[in-house]
Amino acid sequence: MSGLARRLGLSLLGPVLAVLVALVISAVVIALIGEDPIEAFRVMVDLGDSPSQQVQSIVVVLNRAVPLFLAGLAVAVAFRMGLFNIGVEGQYRMATILAAAAGAAVALPGPLHVLLVVVVAMVVGAVWAGIVGVLKVTRGVSEVISSIMLNFIALGLASFLLTGPLRGSPPGASIVTTSEIPESGRVPSLNGLLTALGLAAPRSGLYGFLVVAVVVGVVVAVLLQRTRFGFDLRATGLSPSAATASGVDARGMVVKTMLISGGIAGLIGLPDLLGSQYDYGTEFTAGLGFLGIAVALLGRSTPVGIALAALLFAFLDRAALPLQFADIPSSVVTIIQGTIVLAVVIANEIARRLALRSAERAGASAGPGRDAGGDDGAPPPPGPDGGQRVRTGAPGTPEDVQA
Amino acid sequence: MKASAQAMALLLAGSMALAACASDEPTGTGTGSGGGGGAATEDLRIGLAYDEGGRGDQSFNDSAYAGASAAADALGADLQELSPNEDASNRAELLTQLAEQGFNPVIAVGFAYDDVIAEVAPQFPDTTFAQVDGSNADGAKGDNVTGLVFAEEEGSFLAGVAAALKSESGHIGFVGGVESPLIEKFEAGYVAGAQAVNPQIRIDRQYISPAGDFSGFSDPARGQIVAQGMYDAGADIIFHAAGGSGTGVFQAALASGNRAIGVDSDQYLTVEPELQPVVMTSMLKRVDNAVEQFINDYAEGNVQGAQDVLSDLSTEGIGLATSGGFIDDIQDDVQQYSQQITDGTITVPTTVE
Numbered sequence: 217m218s219g220l221a222r223r224l225g226l227s228l229l230g231p232v233l234a235v236l237v238a239l240v241i242s243a244v245v246i247a248l249i250g251e252d253p254i255e256a257f258r259v260m261v262d263l264g265d266s267p268s269q270q271v272q273s274i275v276v277v278l279n280r281a282v283p284l285f286l287a288g289l290a291v292a293v294a295f296r297m298g299l300f301n302i303g304v305e306g307q308y309r310m311a312t313i314l315a316a317a318a319g320a321a322v323a324l325p326g327p328l329h330v331l332l333v334v335v336v337a338m339v340v341g342a343v344w345a346g347i348v349g350v351l352k353v354t355r356g357v358s359e360v361i362s363s364i365m366l367n368f369i370a371l372g373l374a375s376f377l378l379t380g381p382l383r384g385s386p387p388g389a390s391i392v393t394t395s396e397i398p399e400s401g402r403v404p405s406l407n408g409l410l411t412a413l414g415l416a417a418p419r420s421g422l423y424g425f426l427v428v429a430v431v432v433g434v435v436v437a438v439l440l441q442r443t444r445f446g447f448d449l450r451a452t453g454l455s456p457s458a459a460t461a462s463g464v465d466a467r468g469m470v471v472k473t474m475l476i477s478g479g480i481a482g483l484i485g486l487p488d489l490l491g492s493q494y495d496y497g498t499e500f501t502a503g504l505g506f507l508g509i510a511v512a513l514l515g516r517s518t519p520v521g522i523a524l525a526a527l528l529f530a531f532l533d534r535a536a537l538p539l540q541f542a543d544i545p546s547s548v549v550t551i552i553q554g555t556i557v558l559a560v561v562i563a564n565e566i567a568r569r570l571a572l573r574s575a576e577r578a579g580a581s582a583g584p585g586r587d588a589g590g591d592d593g594a595p596p597p598p599g600p601d602g603g604q605r606v607r608t609g610a611p612g613t614p615e616d617v618q619a
Numbered sequence: 620m621k622a623s624a625q626a627m628a629l630l631l632a633g634s635m636a637l638a639a640c641a642s643d644e645p646t647g648t649g650t651g652s653g654g655g656g657g658a659a660t661e662d663l664r665i666g667l668a669y670d671e672g673g674r675g676d677q678s679f680n681d682s683a684y685a686g687a688s689a690a691a692d693a694l695g696a697d698l699q700e701l702s703p704n705e706d707a708s709n710r711a712e713l714l715t716q717l718a719e720q721g722f723n724p725v726i727a728v729g730f731a732y733d734d735v736i737a738e739v740a741p742q743f744p745d746t747t748f749a750q751v752d753g754s755n756a757d758g759a760k761g762d763n764v765t766g767l768v769f770a771e772e773e774g775s776f777l778a779g780v781a782a783a784l785k786s787e788s789g790h791i792g793f794v795g796g797v798e799s800p801l802i803e804k805f806e807a808g809y810v811a812g813a814q815a816v817n818p819q820i821r822i823d824r825q826y827i828s829p830a831g832d833f834s835g836f837s838d839p840a841r842g843q844i845v846a847q848g849m850y851d852a853g854a855d856i857i858f859h860a861a862g863g864s865g866t867g868v869f870q871a872a873l874a875s876g877n878r879a880i881g882v883d884s885d886q887y888l889t890v891e892p893e894l895q896p897v898v899m900t901s902m903l904k905r906v907d908n909a910v911e912q913f914i915n916d917y918a919e920g921n922v923q924g925a926q927d928v929l930s931d932l933s934t935e936g937i938g939l940a941t942s943g944g945f946i947d948d949i950q951d952d953v954q955q956y957s958q959q960i961t962d963g964t965i966t967v968p969t970t971v972e
Contacts, residue, residue: 269719276709276712280708280709371829371831371832372829374831375798375829375830375831375832376829378830378831379798379829379830387970388800388970389733389800390730390731390733390752390753390799390800390801391730391731391733391734392799392800392830392831419715419742420711488708497831498799498830498831499707499731499734500831501706501707501708502706502831502832502833503705503706504706533704533709534709534712536702536704536709537701537709537712537713537716540699540700540701540702541699541701541716541720546673546702546704549704550705
């Protein structure tokens with residue numbers, strides 16, 4: 217039992233340290249720029265005066281969290297396999313523009329129309345990421361390099377398609393967009409649900425895609441934790457050579473993982489596309505793929521963690537507005553976001569080392585009779601690491617990002 | 620492994636819950652200030668919502684601020700500025716928050732607010748909105764929206780005239796920040812102006828980033844590379860419409876001993892001293908004047924809505940800077956063209972053929 221308590225304590229240590237350190241550093245920075253940190257934190261958590269304002273604030277946070285969650289999930293699936301998919305940005309941009317074009321080009325009954333857009337987005341995202349996987353297994357190209365390069369190609373290609381064949385906006389318009397997706401291809405908002413729950417009606421609609429995101433999250437969690445495929449994936453992530461030795465087809469796993477990661481990446485743009493924008497244009501939200509990396513790191517590559525990380529980022533993002541009303545620079549939010557991610561990375565590393573040391577000590581005192589990882593049914597870790605999830609890259613590869 | 624995820628979940632859920640509790644307390648004070656705002660309807664409270672980049676971009680956001688703060692100071696008004704988040708996905712929130720908290724007029728900076736303002740303005744019929752760089756001549760964005768628009772092509776035409784007159788190699792260049800209809804107005808005017816002086820002139824044209832990728836407005840390194848390529852090919856004057864990337868264009872000009880033309884503000888006055896000799900002139904787009912004028916009009920009750928206020932050569936909202944004295948010798952020619960544009964003898968194209 218004491219072993220379990222120690223494990224729990226050690227796994228808590230990382231996040232607790234990270235949040236504490238981030239709060240302290242942010243407070244110091246806020247004080248340094250001559251503002252009151254307590255006042256700043258108070259403003260950030262103030263959701264508004266009236267019930268409808270508060271509900272609106274929550275809707276804003278949720279609507280922002282949905283794409284962030286999907287982005288984090290896309291990155292995390294590859295992370296768990298030991299792959300660093302930086303190409304999520306390009307994958308979702310390509311997926312969104314082609315899905316927008318497909319959605320605008322056809323007329324289908326409601327649910328089918330949405331399904332078509334979703335399938336197109338996932339397939340395009342998967343194909344774009346699949347290129348990275350195929351390059352890695354056939355030519356040994358590092359996925360970091362190829363996925364960054366494919367980002368540039370995706371941006372250029374999306375721009376060409378947008379200003380050329382897929383242009384739907386009138387010639388003089390300042391914002392170039394694709395044609396609008398008709399009513400039947402849009403996802404209705406969940407505001408009816410909110411009012412049914414007795415909450416005040418918010419100004420903007422809560423994305424119906426929230427439901428899809430939750431389903432995707434559950435599917436990924438089950439896939440990773442409860443299936444043979446997920447086991448192979450995690451095993452390959454922990455030790456590629458050990459996994460290969462035990463019969464896992466590592467090359468096939470790379471391609472499959474990239475396909476899944478890209479498929480999820482394809483969904484990132486859809487909450488905005490089907491919930492509020494209805495077209496892809498020059499002003500379509502960019503950079504979500506890169507934010508996804510931070511979210512996945514913060515959420516330690518688990519679906520629940522990513523959901524919380526996405527909510528935290530979305531919450532901080534919203535807080536930038538009230539801060540400006542209180543005459544506090546909104547860059548405070550950027551500082552907090554950056555410090556949290558940095559602190560999580562450092563704290564994870566510290567917690568891992570502490571766990572390693574205490575396990576070594578325990579191992580030494582218990583002697584050979586008490587072997588590693590004996591006291592619960594956790595999947596076999598490469599060493600007793602105190603419940604800490606350690607993800608190592610392939611031996612000799614430099615892309616080991618999660619400390 | 621699962622324990623760690625659950626612990627993390629608990630912890631974050633806990634901190635969120637604490638945060639939620641903490642929000643109960645300050646609500647009282649929040650209401651207080653809100654009430655104060657409601658009572659102070661007599662005072663002018665100006666809301667200013669920036670585009671991507673926010674305050675401190677040394678470009679049109681700052682220019683809008685200069686105009687708004689000048690007007691606010693003169694009128695003793697309150698000025699609330701809001702910058703969007705990094706990817707500018709919360710533009711609608713900016714406008715609604717300003718309107719909701721009683722700021723009036725609310726000014727949105729940038730054409731990127733086109734869709735957003737059309738959505739928000741009708742929800743707040745008692746608030747007066749203005750959009751810099753966005754037209755509302757047809758009233759499609761609502762009866763309470765005024766478009767503050769600029770004839771960039773006219774100023775760019777004069778920049779083209781100056782470049783063609785000053786070029787010794789008969790070869791000039793244009794560097795655009797992001798391929799977009801707005802920047803194409805600059806390009807179209809510039810090309811027309813240069814060709815009006817010298818139909819045989821060679822004009823290299825290049826954009827730093829493609830449509831949808833806004834990095835081209837804030838990437839001096841790539842601006843320098845693009846400009847360097849043009850100077851190497853023989854161009855001796857380059858006009859840039861690339862926002863923050865323009866510094867790179869100036870540096871390329873300095874390195875190769877050539878000259879460049881600035882944009883938006885009088886860049887001779889804003890660049891580093893060592894770059895001043897290469898800033899031959901600047902195409903002025905007085906966002907500050909337009910914003911200041913709009914606020915003054917509003918204060919005097921002269922804003923109608925559902926129309927455009929056009930700044931062009933005739934209103935001096937658009938022009939060519941003379942700081943540094945590099946184009947003093949060709950002022951007569953420039954003035955002549957300017958006159959012909961104002962009286963309609965020359966019609967400047969707004970799109971590249």
